[in-house]
Amino acid sequence: MDSPLNGDIVAGGHLRRRLVGLETTPGNGGGFLNFSSMKEETKKYFIPINRDTVKPNENAGQDSSKELVGVRHWFYISGEVPTTLELSTDYHIVDMNWDSDGNVEGIIEAFDQYVKVREVLTSAEVLDKHELRAEYIEYGHRPVPDFSFEYEDVEVQCGYCSSKFSHTMLKEQEEYDNEHDLYLYSTEICPVCNRGGCCEVEYESAGSTDL
Numbered sequence: 001m002d003s004p005l006n007g008d009i010v011a012g013g014h015l016r017r018r019l020v021g022l023e024t025t026p027g028n029g030g031g032f033l034n035f036s037s038m039k040e041e042t043k044k045y046f047i048p049i050n051r052d053t054v055k056p057n058e059n060a061g062q063d064s065s066k067e068l069v070g071v072r073h074w075f076y077i078s079g080e081v082p083t084t085l086e087l088s089t090d091y092h093i094v095d096m097n098w099d100s101d102g103n104v105e106g107i108i109e110a111f112d113q114y115v116k117v118r119e120v121l122t123s124a125e126v127l128d129k130h131e132l133r134a135e136y137i138e139y140g141h142r143p144v145p146d147f148s149f150e151y152e153d154v155e156v157q158c159g160y161c162s163s164k165f166s167h168t169m170l171k172e173q174e175e176y177d178n179e180h181d182l183y184l185y186s187t188e189i190c191p192v193c194n195r196g197g198c199c200e201v202e203y204e205s206a207g208s209t210d211l
């Protein structure tokens with residue numbers, strides 16, 4: 001029939017299909033597009049903490065750490081700077097200052113070449129002093145928890161391709177969506193068919209009272 005009602009139903013049908021195509025699979029962390037109709041079922045798994053791996057953390061509560069970012073060789077030379085020191089391509093001299101007596105105070109920056117630098121420096125007969133100065137940056141982080149632990153190895157099954165594998169093989173992915181200027185996350189990605197939200201996993205909370 002040519003009633004206006006028919007047209008409405010067709011329009012409604014189009015709209016509904018588009019929404020189904022953009023549906024976000026529940027439990028996959030949100031934001032990633034999946035065609036949920038292609039999946040048979042989403043299986044749910046609980047991943048318990050492996051009691052044998054629970055260890056108290058020595059640095060529990062610590063909320064900052066230091067990281068070595070460089071090693072500087074401070075040296076003092078009484079007399080001429082040897083050309084072997086200046087010409088080496090293994091490192092670079094970042095600072096040299098001459099005093100009025102012609103002695104040199106200098107700094108070499110070398111993160112992983114300190115053995116070589118030390119060799120070159122100590123082979124220079126005019127070397128007077130040499131000190132290694134490590135440089136750290138300190139950065140803040142969440143307080144280290146009281147315990148560290150690992151989870152039990154649980155076999156899970158993909159709801160799309162039915163493959164079975166360890167939950168540790170599930171992958172996560174982050175993608176940048178240019179058009180909408182946001183990050184899309186996909187979790188529980190199957191290592192075999194690469195589809196997100198292939199199952200649901202719930203990890204035991206570290207706050208369990210019997211740990």
Ligand SMILES: [Zn+2]
Nearest residue numbers: 158161190193
């Ligand atoms: Zn799969």
